[in-house]
Amino acid sequence: MKINLGIIGAGWIADKMAETVTGLGNPGIVPFAISSRSLDKARAFADRWGFLKAYGSYEDMLADPEVNLVYIATPHSHHYAHARLAVEAGKAVLCEKAFTANAREAADLLALAERKGVFITEAIWTRYMPLSLKVKEILDSGRLGKPKMLSASLCYAMEQKERILRPELCGGALLDLGVYCLNFARMYFGSDFASTDSSWILGETGTDMYENITLKYRDGRVAHLTAAALGRCNREGLIVCDDGYIVVENVNCPEAVKVYRDYKLVEEYYPPKGQVTGYEYQVLACKDAMEKGWLESPYMPHAETVSVMEQMDSLRAQWGVRFPMD
Numbered sequence: 528m529k530i531n532l533g534i535i536g537a538g539w540i541a542d543k544m545a546e547t548v549t550g551l552g553n554p555g556i557v558p559f560a561i562s563s564r565s566l567d568k569a570r571a572f573a574d575r576w577g578f579l580k581a582y583g584s585y586e587d588m589l590a591d592p593e594v595n596l597v598y599i600a601t602p603h604s605h606h607y608a609h610a611r612l613a614v615e616a617g618k619a620v621l622c623e624k625a626f627t628a629n630a631r632e633a634a635d636l637l638a639l640a641e642r643k644g645v646f647i648t649e650a651i652w653t654r655y656m657p658l659s660l661k662v663k664e665i666l667d668s669g670r671l672g673k674p675k676m677l678s679a680s681l682c683y684a685m686e687q688k689e690r691i692l693r694p695e696l697c698g699g700a701l702l703d704l705g706v707y708c709l710n711f712a713r714m715y716f717g718s719d720f721a722s723t724d725s726s727w728i729l730g731e732t733g734t735d736m737y738e739n740i741t742l743k744y745r746d747g748r749v750a751h752l753t754a755a756a757l758g759r760c761n762r763e764g765l766i767v768c769d770d771g772y773i774v775v776e777n778v779n780c781p782e783a784v785k786v787y788r789d790y791k792l793v794e795e796y797y798p799p800k801g802q803v804t805g806y807e808y809q810v811l812a813c814k815d816a817m818e819k820g821w822l823e824s825p826y827m828p829h830a831e832t833v834s835v836m837e838q839m840d841s842l843r844a845q846w847g848v849r850f851p852m853d
């Protein structure tokens with residue numbers, strides 16, 4: 528099946544996606560259409576990346592019968608409305624993280640896609656990456672004994688970003704950065720939580736700028752997660768097992784996975800040669816699922832997307848962070 532990719536929103540991540548699909552050079556994935564609220568911006572984007580069509584409204588692009596996969600690249604606050612428009616138009620959807628503002632919107636959107644028989648998945652890119660899957664394989668092999676503890680941190684200097692500061696754009700570190708830490712913990716330790724504790728700092732606009740989350744699991748395991756928009760951190764993931772530990776360099780986009788036994792480095796893994804940006808795996812997963820006629824991706828099942836949103840809803844409730852759509 529040929530994928531004609533259409534993008535909604537010509538911002539930062541849209542450029543990354545364009546760099547990815549053009550760099551991938553897969554004849555089955557065509558950098559087809561860009562839509563923006565500004566036709567000039569869409570045209571400039573199309574010229575920059577060689578997209579075939581440029582639209583000055585999202586709706587106009589969705590009316591194009593040749594577009595068959597729509598990438599939602601707008602702020603969190605708008606994912607629900609924009610993905611809904613795409614689903615209503617019968618298009619398959621790859622929707623950026625955080626999937627929606629809250630779990631209610633996520634469940635509603637997924638139910639609509641199911642009724643319409645349309646494929647939809649969350650663009651939480653780490654879920655689709657070979658190095659993420661490698662970590663799972665190592666843990667499942669039992670060669671380090673039982674995994675017991677995990678930590679992950681993801682902090683960027685994003686204090687001035689409008690998208691982070693404004694509650695009406697569903698700002699805050701959690702939906703932008705914490706979501707990666709939560710997904711890291713869930714990929715390897717699951718979601719059978721016994722308790723959740725957290726400490727947090729809110730910024731002047733009421734969005735969360737820092738959070739430290741401790742998840743205890745019913746089987747006795749524990750995860751410590753730190754996310755913040757206040758500065759840069761090492762972005763490290765660490766999984767501690769009976770006989771050794773695994774270090775994931777950059778939980779936002781794994782750059783290396785290092786396995787230690789008796790405090791000695793015994794295995795190391797790197798992204799596949801020829802990796803473009805790392806964003807390509809989620810697009811390839813969409814193509815594969817669409818060819819198979821699936822409505823969801825095995826890499827990020829719908830139930831997991833809703834469950835992550837529920838987890839973030841409950842953390843925000845604890846912190847008093849509310850969005851207008853709650």
Ligand SMILES: NC(=O)c1ccc[n+]([C@@H]2O[C@H](COP(=O)([O-])OP(=O)(O)OC[C@H]3O[C@@H](n4cnc5c(N)ncnc54)[C@H](OP(=O)(O)O)[C@@H]3O)[C@@H](O)[C@H]2O)c1
Nearest residue numbers: 536537538539540541563564565600601602603623624625
């Ligand atoms: N996976 C990753 O590594 C990664 C990295 C960064 C961001 N993201 C995700 O990508 C999404 C977009 O982030 P971004 O950094 O690309 O944001 P951005 O640069 O601010 O771009 C968002 C685009 O959305 C469109 N838009 C529509 N309504 C808007 C509104 N009311 N206010 C602002 N923009 C609006 C705009 O496009 P037009 O003006 O062209 O219509 C804007 O350029 C977010 O969900 C974010 O979490 C993911």
